Amino acid sequence: MAEIDLKTIARARRRSYERSRRRVRYALLFLALALLANALIGENGLTALWQSRRQYAQLQGEMERLRVETARLREEARRLREDPSAIEAYARSELGLIRPGERVIVVAPAPRQPVH
Numbered sequence: 001m002a003e004i005d006l007k008t009i010a011r012a013r014r015r016s017y018e019r020s021r022r023r024v025r026y027a028l029l030f031l032a033l034a035l036l037a038n039a040l041i042g043e044n045g046l047t048a049l050w051q052s053r054r055q056y057a058q059l060q061g062e063m064e065r066l067r068v069e070t071a072r073l074r075e076e077a078r079r080l081r082e083d084p085s086a087i088e089a090y091a092r093s094e095l096g097l098i099r100p101g102e103r104v105i106v107v108a109p110a111p112r113q114p115v116h
Contacts, residue, residue, distance in 0.1 A: 040046050079086040091097040098104055 038045060042048070076086075080090060
C-alpha cells in the first residue's frame with residue numbers, strides 16, 4: 001500500500017509539474033504574440049516605419065520641387081533687377097501697363113448662340 005501511495009504521489013507531482021510547464025509555455029506564447037503584434041502594428045512598429053518612409057519620400061519630392069521653384073524665382077528676380085526689357089515685359093503682362101501713345105484693343109469672345 002505504501003508503494004501505491006508513493007506512485008500515486010509521484011504521478012500527481014509529475015502532472016502538477018507538467019501543468020505548470022504547460023501554463024508557462026502558454027504564457028510565453030502569449031507574450032511572444034503580444035510582442036510580435038506590437039512590433040508589427042504598434043506605435044513604433046513596422047507599419048509606422050513604412051508610413052514614415054512614404055512621408056519622407058513625399059517630403060523629399062516636395063523639397064526638390066521647391067528648390068527648382070526657388071532657382072526659377074531667383075533667376076526672375078535677377079532679370080528684373082538687371083534687364084530693362086524684362087521689367088517692361090512684366091509691366092505689360094502682369095500690370096497691364098502700356099507706353100504713351102499706344103492703344104489697347106480688347107477682343108471679346110463672340111456671344112454664344114443658344115442651341116435649339
